[in-house]
Amino acid sequence: MFVGGFATFALLYAPQPILPRLVSDFAVAPTTASLAVSLGTAALAMMLLPASVLSDRYGRQPLMKTSLALATVIAFATALAADFNQLLVLRMLLGAVLAGLPASAMAWLGEEISPRAQGRAMGLYIAGNALGGMSGRFLVACITDWSSWRIAVATLAVLGLVATIVFWRCLPPSQHFRARDIHPARILADARTLFADAGLRRLFATAFLLMGVFTSLYNYLGFRLHAAPFGLGQSAIGAVFLLYFVGTLSSAWTGRLVDRIGRRAVLWTMILVSSTGLAVTTVDHLPAIVAGVAVFTFGYFGAHTTASGWVGRRAGERRALATAIYLCSYYLGASVIGTLSGLAWESRGWAGVTAALGVCIALAFSTAWRLRKLVPATSREALTV
Template sequence: MNATPNVAPAGASAAGHIQVDTPEFRRTNRALFFAGFSTFALLYTAQPLMPLLSAEFGLSPTESSWSLSASTGTLAVLLLLASALSDVIGRKLLMGAALLASAVLTVLCALAQTYPQLLVLRALLGMALAGVPAVAMAYLSEEIDPLALGRSMGLYIGGTAFGGMLGRILSSLLADFISWRIAFAVIGIAGLLSALEFCRSLPPSRHFQPRRFHAAGMLGDIRRHLSDAGLPWIFLIAFLLMGCFVSVYNYLGYRLAQPPFSLRHSASGAVFSLYLIGIFASVWSGRLADRLGRRKVLWIMVLAMGLGLLLTLASLLIAVIAGLALFTFGFFGAHSIASSWVGRRATTARALASALYLSFYYLGSSLLGSASGLAWTHGGWGGVTLLLGLCLAACLLIAVRLRKLPALS
């Protein structure tokens, strides 16, 4: 039997990993940037429209938040199934199909005649998008050189920041000057274009090994991840981080519409331009974590979120914006570090580990996002700040605890 030497393709290491600053590295980052952009643009289009949906359908702020929670809730529930499906059919195929389907569903949201119809479409959107986040993280963990993983994960999360920003700002402007239906239609079309670019750019998986789905094996992998010394704490951080982040942006629009600010809808929607800070924060913190270690940087990002949250209590608009900027910087930095940490600690079933992280992440969005609506109803912005401050204090304690985590990262 003649042995043929394995020659790594251009842009790959001897082990087959994609190396930094190569054409394959740039194609991968471009594709995953578009995937992150589309995911957050489609998922969070409804967030700045919540006050308008309240007016159109006669909803309370908590009821209006269901337009977002319906998507993040189904997304959280189906992430584990999507990760298992990706192990069977492949990463790229599942992500491409999910992006295309979710874009079409967003366009259909523009045609909804009743609020229950809109909620059904938004729930289906979350189901479709379940095929992207965990699978994208698993793809990067498998294909990118470990020394550059923090940078690639940061760029992917930067794409989510850009999508979240542009989707929210554009939908705010379109809804204010035309209608919320046009906002859904335009964002959906942008999602279709992003999905096509993703399918064109992403290199095929090189390290992916398909395997049959076994429920018992999946449960065993879940138990293995949950018995790890660090992963459950990182999952809990994801729940708290995203719950706090979504809650701030869910209800800040209601606050800015009231005195002493009294901003119109498009003006309050402009605060989402602060998502640009998230692009810088995710990439910068990813590189810093690659150099100094995740445990030395994570708690600082959480502390920044807490300080930013306190600043939003001010009655001066410039102070509120400064606080939101610091809060946003801390969130994207912390999320970039925590999500890449999962890929490093999970030595097997990485797609499942990423799915568990994101299940907690989006459950935080749904549960804390709605709970903060009750805090707003009963205590205004001070009530929201108190609830989220307690959550961030718990998150900080966990981040400090992770500084003592045994090696593997």
């Protein structure tokens, strides 16, 4: 599952550090270039609910394996895109086929891992996401600097192929999966039950806001560092994405912390850490910016690990659908806020971006603060959440 998360994020966010190069090569505006990321995440978001339904009916493993295999093929095709429109279409297809893995992964962990170890297991899975996002971005940025973005994307596709082979060979078979009816009436009834839960609604809102802030910061950080007074090249900008390693550490550590002190105390604390890091990035000094991004990344991955695990525990037998809704909110936030914040960049620069993101993160903190006193869904959850 660590490897699956690694491949998903590596393939999905590969264009992020080379957005300035796409602006130059295809003569498009920064907001338009950001669609190379946003349309992929939007397509993934839209396919998560159908993927969760297929996961409930046909099993977690077949869907996850098929998703990675198809995504690798499309990644190779992306390197051959003839123009920017074709690039966007391929990025949308990549996001759509990738949906099968995140739609099933958290449900698989919830079914197959002991409740006492689920916090740590979720932390390791999210850590794989973080490491994949870091490695994919850094690799693409460096190879683009040395050759071209097409060779960089093709190289990443090879990495995705290796990850796919490992995932297919090493994932243990499901022991506790029980197929569920995919009748529309049952699905709608489950969705109504999930949205009737105030705690789940707030967790979905938190996912939308936090992922939107996270994607926006990394989308436009490259433009800021590429411009004066910093003037960094692609490799140097890509090196900033090595801060994702902080997210890997944060996810694993937060998972253990959740197992010890509970999600209610951890979630709002991690969002507060993220807001502190965001504020530090407003300083026009490169070491301060790097430090601020590191602090922000640590808090973000800690919050995401906490919230995603909480959804799976609270939803019970509906965890696959609940996870899909959570991730749909998560990736829609990346698409909507990640694109709209480009308007703030074009009009007010980094100050405009951080102001807009500050509002979003304040809303996320307010939501998490209210979750502190959430009534447990069941007596069992009162012992574990």
